[in-house]
Amino acid sequence: MRIFFLSLFFQGSLLAQVGIGTTEPTAALDVNGTLRVRATANETDKEVIRDSILVISRSGNVNRVESTEIIDAALPTMVRASFSSSGDIGHTMSSGSCILTFNNELSDSNNEFDTTTYTFTAKQDGIYHISAQMKISSSLSVSTNIGLGIYKNGSLVAEQNYVNVQVSVLSLLNVNVSPPIRYVTTVIDLNENDTIHFEVTSSLGSINIEGASTESYCAIYQIR
Template structure:
């Protein structure tokens, strides 16, 4: 008799689980196949050796849902900007920066990194895709210098239609001795960190009192932009 009762109880439990298909622990209204309302401690877990488990993480969102995602999904979910480029200027005339005296926009003709297309190579302007902190670097090197002329590089921020604001620069006056030996360094570089709002623009300029930089042969330049937050 007890055996029959045990079988009936077992069948009832199995049928109940099958009908409801959801089990709640510390909750009377489960919303998943297993709904745990409280802390969860897993003392031992089987190691996953399948290819789908490689390089993956177990994450939990604010709603308590747990899922497995790849490491790349976690690291790249923020869509941060990583941009770099180079330029060689021997014949291309530089463009004046509107509203600024003695500053010309540096021309970059090659992008090395730009995963999200945040830099426009046609107008040499970076547009911030989102609010954040950005680390910015620019460098320009010339193979020949003009005596007694200020030469420098700068980083500018442009907000909307406003005149670009200079936020970092390095400038030296080119000096020669004995009318033959140039003692000024051939490279100008500067860097900074800046808080940008989505839509703000970054551009790079070269400072000179010359009408044109055609007298500076073999000019090369590079820049990097890295969103750190």
């Protein structure tokens, strides 16, 4: 046994790499087999605990990672976004639709929602619950189809769309009789790098949407 360890020592000194169970080590200590530690000390230094967790990489190497990164990697997605202004938010239609410009993050556990492109990009595979709501401005004075849709990778996957009906009372007063709220929700599988965005559709050239976060918003939650 003593000769074996001396042999390993001199081999490590000459080659700067030691192999156990392999003649072609690719690290300072390369173990081709299981590793057993019979006793360990209980670490109580919080600075060490925070920054000294060991993990096995896909290549088999042992690396150090911060504990906060492990927690972040395991957190499920939780996103909620709205408009940054509480007033009427104008949206100009292009070919009958327009991306909802949710530019205010209310929560984003894994930093997956981009407030400049108004797009969610999944960081991990999973099943997601997705919803959105918008409230049409009371200043809308015509009857027209207005819809709210969820788009995955640019394709529509769920939508609520119906006519915003207005009636005339004694030819003196126009009254909207349909609710101003559009709400859409779905459950969908997403793979890493799949995207989600939300669009308003209408035959009008533009639409004003109420910007209050309690009236118009989107939410994405990872179920598993």
